[in-house]
Amino acid sequence: MSDAILNQAYDVQRVREDFPILARSVHxxxxxxxxxxxxxxxxxxxxxxxxxxxxxxxxxxxxYSNIHRGVHFLSxxxxxxxxxxxxxxxxxxxxxxxxxxxxxxSSTEAINLVAASYGRTFLNEGDEVILSIMEHHANIVPWQxxxxxxxxVIKVVPCDEDGVLDMDxxxxxxxxxxxxxxxxxxxNVLGTVTPAKAIARLAHERGVPVxxxxxxxxxxxxxxxxxxxxxxxxxxSHKLYGPTGLGVLYGKYDLLKKMPPYQGGGDMxxxxxxxxTTFKAPPSRFEAGTPPITEVIGLGAAIDYVExxxxxxxxxxxxxxxxxxxQQLSQIDGLRIxxxxxxxxxxxxxxxxxxxxxxxxxxVDQYGVAVRVGRHCAEPLAERFDVGPTVRAxxxxxxxxxEADALVQSLQAVKEFFGA
Amino acid sequence: xxxxxxxxxxEVILDHGKNPRNFRxxxxxxxxxxxxxxxxGDRFMVYLTLKDGVVDDVAFQGRGCAISTASxxxxxxxxxxxxxxxxxxxxxxxxxxxxxxxxxxxxGVDDETMEKLMVMSGVRQFPVRVKCATLAWHAMxxxxxxxxxxxxxxx
Numbered sequence: 001m002s003d004a005i006l007n008q009a010y011d012v013q014r015v016r017e018d019f020p021i022l023a024r025s026v027h028x029x030x031x032x033x034x035x036x037x038x039x040x041x042x043x044x045x046x047x048x049x050x051x052x053x054x055x056x057x058x059x060x061x062x063x064y065s066n067i068h069r070g071v072h073f074l075s076x077x078x079x080x081x082x083x084x085x086x087x088x089x090x091x092x093x094x095x096x097x098x099x100x101x102x103x104x105x106s107s108t109e110a111i112n113l114v115a116a117s118y119g120r121t122f123l124n125e126g127d128e129v130i131l132s133i134m135e136h137h138a139n140i141v142p143w144q145x146x147x148x149x150x151x152x153v154i155k156v157v158p159c160d161e162d163g164v165l166d167m168d169x170x171x172x173x174x175x176x177x178x179x180x181x182x183x184x185x186x187x188n189v190l191g192t193v194t195p196a197k198a199i200a201r202l203a204h205e206r207g208v209p210v211x212x213x214x215x216x217x218x219x220x221x222x223x224x225x226x227x228x229x230x231x232x233x234x235x236x237s238h239k240l241y242g243p244t245g246l247g248v249l250y251g252k253y254d255l256l257k258k259m260p261p262y263q264g265g266g267d268m269x270x271x272x273x274x275x276x277t278t279f280k281a282p283p284s285r286f287e288a289g290t291p292p293i294t295e296v297i298g299l300g301a302a303i304d305y306v307e308x309x310x311x312x313x314x315x316x317x318x319x320x321x322x323x324x325x326x327q328q329l330s331q332i333d334g335l336r337i338x339x340x341x342x343x344x345x346x347x348x349x350x351x352x353x354x355x356x357x358x359x360x361x362x363x364v365d366q367y368g369v370a371v372r373v374g375r376h377c378a379e380p381l382a383e384r385f386d387v388g389p390t391v392r393a394x395x396x397x398x399x400x401x402x403e404a405d406a407l408v409q410s411l412q413a414v415k416e417f418f419g420a
Numbered sequence: 421x422x423x424x425x426x427x428x429x430x431e432v433i434l435d436h437g438k439n440p441r442n443f444r445x446x447x448x449x450x451x452x453x454x455x456x457x458x459x460x461g462d463r464f465m466v467y468l469t470l471k472d473g474v475v476d477d478v479a480f481q482g483r484g485c486a487i488s489t490a491s492x493x494x495x496x497x498x499x500x501x502x503x504x505x506x507x508x509x510x511x512x513x514x515x516x517x518x519x520x521x522x523x524x525x526x527x528g529v530d531d532e533t534m535e536k537l538m539v540m541s542g543v544r545q546f547p548v549r550v551k552c553a554t555l556a557w558h559a560m561x562x563x564x565x566x567x568x569x570x571x572x573x574x575x
Contacts, residue, residue: 355486356484356485356486356489357460357485358460358462358484358485358487358488358549358552359429359485359486359487362425362428362546362548362549363425363429366422366424366425373460374459374460374461375460375461379461382461388461388483389460389461417425417429418434418486419434
């Protein structure tokens with residue numbers, strides 16, 4: 001199906017009606033109406049459709065109880081619904097089995113789990129972990145903690161001026177000392193989508209497992225962990241229109257099986273005695289304590305929601321927004337877009353000459369436009385492009401061309417303000 | 421709402437932001453402290469030349485937004501020539517102005533100085549920007565006390 005046909009079928013105004021918060025205005029005061037909210041910060045966290053909110057409310061009102069224990073009716077009902085979402089997530093990623101899906105608190109915790117469990121067990125002094133320059137701090141700091149403990153070595157794949165990952169450099173960095181590769185599937189600053197399949201294939205030629213941070217990638221396109229041949233793949237619920245407090249770790253079962261627990265507690269044990277405790281098989285082994293049950297139900301509803309809209313249709317809509325917004329922003333004098341890789345996701349980071357991003361953020365906010373300013377938890381990348389902090393507009397399935405126009409208009413106001 | 425913006429970005433602030441005063445590193449500085457806002461990456465060094473308990477010279481270097489740069493620039497103009505005790509008093513007065521709806525201003529700050537301090541107080545309407553306005557002041561206060569750094573994490 002062509003983009004044009006998909007876009008015709010995609011009724012963004014109807015989609016917007018599913019998101020109650022998008023109807024509000026901001027900065028209203030004393031009889032003065034506010035400005036309509038223009039939410040361009042979905043890369044930080046996406047808004048939630050009514051379907052997600054209602055699924056969580058309904059669950060709490062009708063079916064809530066703790067899971068995996070208790071023989072009573074509600075516990076069984078809640079457990080069934082909870083585990084059905086695990087199956088749904090497995091299908092969403094095209095994982096071979098729902099045994100490969102571990103619920104965590106966030107992408108961050110999922111990466112920390114792999115670093116602490118797999119990393120501590122299988123990496124030793126002098127072993128190398130390959131990251132990329134465009135990692136979020138969540139995929140840098142866990143490895144640095146491991147470095148401090150085990151004296152491993154961290155290698156960093158650079159990118160070019162457009163923000164394209166330097167695959168030649170990656171090939172050169174791969175060696176007999178490489179024991180793990182951990183790379184983003186889509187940069188939260190540049191929007192660059194990395195060639196995950198090629199990254200994994202090259203690592204596998206040396207028997208090295210690969211972790212992908214899919215926090216942005218799962219939102220903007222279809223991900224097939226078997227096609228990529230990812231060993232670990234993580235994402236977070238709240239960027240995918242689901243609730244906060246919930247992340248997902250996909251792991252190949254053979255790897256998960258070899259890994260010791262990350263945290264200890266209830267729900268992850270077979271039996272406990274002071275002489276010795278035995279642990280359950282994955283994924284339970286990695287889910288100590290009561291999980292975020294209601295949030296898992298919410299994620300299930302979020303997945304249903306994006307699948308009903310169609311992930312290809314969403315991607316086509318977002319691609320159109322990206323093209324349009326890039327074109328409009330490029331016409332502003334003194335505006336420099338950071339990250340121009342072909343096939344990138346709908347994320348536009350930029351600097352405006354002569355105006356600090358913090359000042360840009362404050363002024364456009366008065367026009368109702370919500371953007372992120374700062375270094376976006378990716379300080380090494382800001383250094384790489386020598387831009388310091390930037391402004392980031394990130395688009396989601398509910399954004400419109402008119403909202404891109406509103407951003408451009410508010411930036412014109414910034415320029416007038418500062419005479420830039 | 422645009423009135424609030426004009427209140428925050430007054431001409432004098434835009435001017436100090438674009439053409440900061442005392443943007444240098446004095447040779448004879450005997451105190452210095454770094455002010456850093458990890459959230460946005462703003463970073464200033466504030467240099468003091470203390471002689472016989474008096475701020476003989478004060479200057480700064482670094483990079484930040486219009487608010488933090490203007491505030492640093494205006495701080496240097498206000499603090500120079502003051503005793504260490506007076507400089508600290510100004511820090512507290514400014515901090516009150518930026519953060520409190522009913523600021524508790526220490527006694528002994530003259531009207532002209534208050535007027536200049538008030539210029540930045542529009543920031544109170546923009547809570548996330550208060551740390552920008554007070555960053556260099558915190559660094560100055562840290563330098564007065566012989567400390568090496570002030571981080572907005574602790575403000």
